[in-house]
Amino acid sequence: MRQHDFEDFHDDNPSRRREARSRRRGRLDEPEPTRRGRLTEGERVRLAKLRDDAYTERQLPDGADRWSTWDDAEHGPLPRPDWVVTELAAVDTDLGVLKTGKEADVHLLRRGLPGGTGTLVAAKRYRSDEHKLFHRDAGYLEGRRMRRSRENRAMAQRSAFGRNLIAEQWAVAEFAALSRLWTLGAPVPYPVQRNGTELLLEFLGEDDGTAAPRLAQVRPDPEQLRDLWFQATAALDLLAAEGLAHGDLSAYNLLVHRGRLVVIDLPQVVDVVANPGGVEFLARDVRNLAGWFHGRGLGEDVTNTGELLAELVSAAGLE
Numbered sequence: 001m002r003q004h005d006f007e008d009f010h011d012d013n014p015s016r017r018r019e020a021r022s023r024r025r026g027r028l029d030e031p032e033p034t035r036r037g038r039l040t041e042g043e044r045v046r047l048a049k050l051r052d053d054a055y056t057e058r059q060l061p062d063g064a065d066r067w068s069t070w071d072d073a074e075h076g077p078l079p080r081p082d083w084v085v086t087e088l089a090a091v092d093t094d095l096g097v098l099k100t101g102k103e104a105d106v107h108l109l110r111r112g113l114p115g116g117t118g119t120l121v122a123a124k125r126y127r128s129d130e131h132k133l134f135h136r137d138a139g140y141l142e143g144r145r146m147r148r149s150r151e152n153r154a155m156a157q158r159s160a161f162g163r164n165l166i167a168e169q170w171a172v173a174e175f176a177a178l179s180r181l182w183t184l185g186a187p188v189p190y191p192v193q194r195n196g197t198e199l200l201l202e203f204l205g206e207d208d209g210t211a212a213p214r215l216a217q218v219r220p221d222p223e224q225l226r227d228l229w230f231q232a233t234a235a236l237d238l239l240a241a242e243g244l245a246h247g248d249l250s251a252y253n254l255l256v257h258r259g260r261l262v263v264i265d266l267p268q269v270v271d272v273v274a275n276p277g278g279v280e281f282l283a284r285d286v287r288n289l290a291g292w293f294h295g296r297g298l299g300e301d302v303t304n305t306g307e308l309l310a311e312l313v314s315a316a317g318l319e
């Protein structure tokens with residue numbers, strides 16, 4: 001026995017004795033083992049979590065802004081158009097702002113597998129900034145209030161939490177309206193998904209990212225003008241037959257995509273049967289729409305708003 005071993009052996013300080021034993025085994029820097037043999041349940045859970053974390057933190061491919069949010073979102077109606085990207089390995093890339101508004105910002109987004117061409121979608125994100133008040137909040141949200149009073153109070157007090165809830169309710173309402181109308185065959189963008197305050201919608205525009213113009217921006221010739229008017233009234237008819245009015249119809253909430261009129265911006269869609277002011281909502285949509293067409297030179301004999309309103313009221317079963 002060498003001298004220092006003998007000394008260790010006789011050392012009556014326990015921690016020094018442990019250290020000496022470790023030194024003899026040649027692994028002073030290694031932690032003491034916490035287990036032997038097979039993995040304990042706790043250890044298995046810990047390792048699985050480590051692996052999971054490593055998985056979720058896998059690096060986004062260059063240029064991408066996030067992984068596809070498809071998995072966590074509410075999905076649009078079936079049958080799903082074949083251009084909808086459902087792969088979980090897809091990424092979303094923000095290509096810029098299409099329009100910022102009072103209540104929402106609309107971005108152009110590309111979703112696709114890394115390296116692929118992907119699909120363009122419009123991302124409408126409802127805002128919940130402190131200084132913004134939905135001009136549509138007052139009347140429209142009545143009757144849609146959540147039952148839970150804590151959430152009602154938060155919304156009434158406009159706390160950050162409450163504002164976010166309001167914004168999310170608008171997103172939920174618009175997604176439901178679009179899903180219902182798309183299923184009926186109405187000219188609306190296909191609602192791809194909703195996640196919190198964000199909607200992803202079919203992008204109405206060209207492959208190079210140019211968005212379809214709003215009706216307010218187009219200068220149609222007389223024949224196109226008539227055609228657009230009849231497309232608009234057909235859409236109103238379809239809504240009315242479902243007991244609905246758009247509620248905020250204008251030349252800014254209609255897009256013209258390759259000659260086809262598409263209705264957008266539907267969070268405040270009004271149930272004209274349940275709402276005591278239902279007929280007035282129908283009348284206002286007709287007035288706003290016809291006003292723009294008259295301004296562009298379409299004759300009042302063509303628009304015949306009195307007859308149109310009577311038709312919508314009857315389609316909605318209100319007389």
Ligand SMILES: Nc1ncnc2c1ncn2[C@@H]1O[C@H](COP(=O)(O)OP(=O)(O)OP(=O)(O)O)[C@@H](O)[C@H]1O
Binds near residue numbers: 189201264
């Ligand atoms: N699916 C879409 N495809 C292409 N462009 C779109 C689409 N949805 C919205 N946009 C563009 O974004 C603008 C704003 O959309 P929308 O009207 O739904 O939001 P908003 O918050 O009500 O905006 P605003 O306050 O201007 O009315 C539209 O006028 C249109 O130019």
Ligand SMILES: [Mg+2]
Binds near residue numbers: 252253265
């Ligand atoms: Mg709008």
